[in-house]
Amino acid sequence: MDVGFKAAGFDLLAASELDKYACDTFRANHPESKLIEGDIDVFGEELYSYTAVDVVFGGPPCQGFSVAGKMDPDDPRSKLIFSFCNIIEKVKPKAFVMENVKALGALSKFEAVRTALISRFQKAGYTVTTHILNSKDFGVPQSRERVFFIGVKNGINPIYQGHFNKYFKAAPTLRDILIPLGKPGTKENDRICNAKVTLAAKPVLRKSPYAGMLFNGQGRPLNPDGWASTLPASMGGNRTPIIDNNHLYYGEGSWVEDYHKHLMAGGKPQGMHDVPSYLRRLTINEAALLQTFPKDYIWCGPSSKVYSQIGNAVPCRLAEVVASCVRDALSGSQGTETITVDSGENLEFAFT
Template sequence: MKAISLFSGAGGMDVGFKQAGFTVIAANEIDTHACQTFRANHIETTLYEGDIANYTNELAHLTDIDVVFGGPPCQGFSVAGKMDITDPRSQLIFSFADVVEKVRPRAFVMENVKALGHLEKFALLRKQLIARFIKAGYTTILITLNAKDFGIPQSRERVFFIGLRQTTNPITVASFQKYYKTPPTLREVISPLGKAGTLNNRKTCKAKITLATKPVLRQSPYAGMLFNGQGRPLNPDGWASTLPASMGGNRTPIIDEAHLFHDAKPWVEEYHQHLMKGGKPYSSDAAPHSLRRLTVDEAALLQGFPLNYQFCGPQSKVFSQIGNAVPCKLAYVIADVVCQTLAYPDFSQNDEHSIGQNMELQFA
């Protein structure tokens, strides 16, 4: 099956679609460094670099396309940002629709942050987008998936707009159940790389770790705000919170190497307990040397990129490429479900959650 990749970034979604058997014949990305990364890893795909509006007509000449997929920029919709509908990047969801209308693939998959699919603030925008897909002939659904439900050690919820043309086999909640898998712990995933700065884990983040003078406490020591910046501590025996595209500075998550490699009692938990009992915050420079930031290679593994994946550009841009990506394994799940649906268009699952046009599915 043939696919077109839009807003491709570093190509994380492409990795998953290729693993599901798709041949990605064309892609589009505007960021220079992400384009360099994409070319280094997807040499068989024709990459159109630049504004997608400049290539819509060119892409329209590609024929017999099975799927158009991609993740338009989410900054205008993210709860971590300004949630600004007037942000020019917010209009790029309609650029995705432009390509779908012109190429007319058998299916499409558009990824974005959960807020776009659920907040009332974006209801009109959602309605306008889905109306265009339906007018173009696509049964369109919204499904929210969390990466950690599919064997990925990261709690990362994203919404997927999935459209199908000329099929009697609907995609339902049941379509994803066979992919359920308990994720490994952070320890299992990143500890094989070795300590930060060693041969297989050299791309360290040098952002200093300082304690907040007015910490914000939550029940979990791995929530709240114990440190300056928005980099949260990670529990090696648990899963990561959503890795942000703003990693590289003080928003990069924090790891306790003594806990990770030597099974020492986690300092973060001890400090949190001290504060919860009414103890005074320590001085800002009191964080132990065993605490350090997540490395580039560790972040890439937590997003599911292959070990030999080549990233290009300054480290800050590489962190951004990783944080912006769709986890490769989650992309594979979506791609495989779509692939099976297209391969067997007359098969019906007879599931009670079967859906018609424009129905939202909440999938926790």
Template sequence: MTEKFTAVSLFTGAGGMDIGFQKAGFNIVWANELMPHAAATYDLNHREGVMHRGDINDVFNELPKPGTIDCVIGGPPCQGFSVAGKMDLDDERSKLVFSYMDVVEYLKPSVFVMENVKALASLAKFSAIRDELMRRAQVAGYCASLYLLNAKDFGVPQSRERVFFVGFRKSMGIVFNAAYFEKYKKDPLSVREILTHFGPAGTEKNPLTCKAKITLAENPVMRKSPYAGMLFNGLGRPINTDGVSCTLPASMGGNKTPIIDEAHVFEGKENWVENYHSSLRNGGLPLGMNDAPSSLRRITVKEAAAIQTFPLDYKFSGPISSQYTQIGNAVPSDLAKAVAFSVSDALSGVVVPKGEKQGEIEFS
């Protein structure tokens, strides 16, 4: 594809967001990442010299010249917006969204796209952050809004809600709205279709990368769905392989890694998780902690990357635990691609009228 626009990538991680924007014709000319293993992963898969390692505030003077970049993208770390945490404007983790805006204000791109967790847009206790982001965008000359998107609506085999803060320079006269995303909605493959490409774990094509033991909860927490609640010890939930995955967490690699049933996926046997859940719902007694069948296992690095829609030949650097973290932290590439094409359309002069239902997913 012909590269139409230049872009700077911040808080790049392993490069999931960059892949999507590159597929939409954006030329990533400068990227930044603090974590060494993620930066090394990026270097393995992208053009030499693009990645600038270190804290963005320490490499600020290495940025391209103002006015030479069409787009700034990135997903500042979201730990400061944890629902379980205490929100504080002075929290160092929360300040990273403002470091992102520092770069936008300096480079003066035509558009910026910031990704973050749903809570940033939906919870009242984060209103001060939202207000400050909007204020800074307005003062810098941008018309910006927050958009809530679910990755599963854009071809990603994973339910993963994320917020995108998108702003266009007012002087461009672009009226961007959530209707731009509608064109790029598509049904995802099932997790089963993803897994069958790799085959059972433990082969050269699909190395077994997580051996954390799977044990059954002594007192299961029941929900209507067998893929919610807590049938197992640890926070790794079973995946409905005939549908889409739950949100993959950055804490994968141990007992928080999601679970699949190989016998169900590759041998056509009955779904053990659903059968066990049905038995409990109908008054059956919980099994013993160590009675989980041997066919249950946790997803591999290869499978996790594919569920996040990284290219199948993408290489990851660092220890296995770091690779899982890089994957869990990433923006799904196909979700980023849909956002990138939507932004590209707007920059290219495509006008999309706002639909009647668009207010359901737009925050302002």
């Protein structure tokens, strides 16, 4: 969320991150900010010295609440949402933003967790509102829903769903975003994924050709004329989404749609390697653009780690919208500053 908050006018004072490569990426893009590398529960006290902070924002690990995971609220990583509470209680910012997967904000099985979380924030003196936002409603070419717990100190007007309406923006299609970037292997699109695309021997069919499982691995095909589904943190290798070059660049029919139609009509699956060469994996550059990162953003680490960093991120444009709503609520405050705290599998906090 760092990029989005900076775009909304906040300054990053410090960050905490556990992952080595994410630390390298942060340093490369935010050399002016302090970075605390390590477990937030061990090194978090370094952050308590920051006073007169406007906002704390963060995205604690969500594997225990994720539909893509086991959805186990007892997963140790799930406890890090309460590490976020510790930061709020000690630093006492004017406002905070905590992001997580939609399930934490929507499913009844997590109601006890939500209640405990909000109760702690309220006892610390905050009015808390919960918002489930879809990235595609704010100019991001990706249908990606996330929950945001936004708190402001009692006495400050809280942020309601209607406050986001002024930032609504229709999302472009993948075609709109990817074609100007250039084809894989060109100067601005040079971080390619060489993982082969192979067909599933026992395909799982859904109504849409872009759902189900037509291919081996978890990488699903993307429709150039629509939005991407959520880009997962597990991207890399055969878990990377698939693009039809001929459909994207030359306006030819979709091989994926034709093959799906064949299977839905009762046709037999083709051989594992019977895939045309123009079906390929989404590149790192393309994935970053679909998450609305700037083209000049610097990524550090091997490809698999970079894909993970991209998939774990909140789309920059969505983060900017949330940050702008917080900025609006705090309008009139002077000397806005931000601390980002990111620890343990993308546990991310920030203070403004």
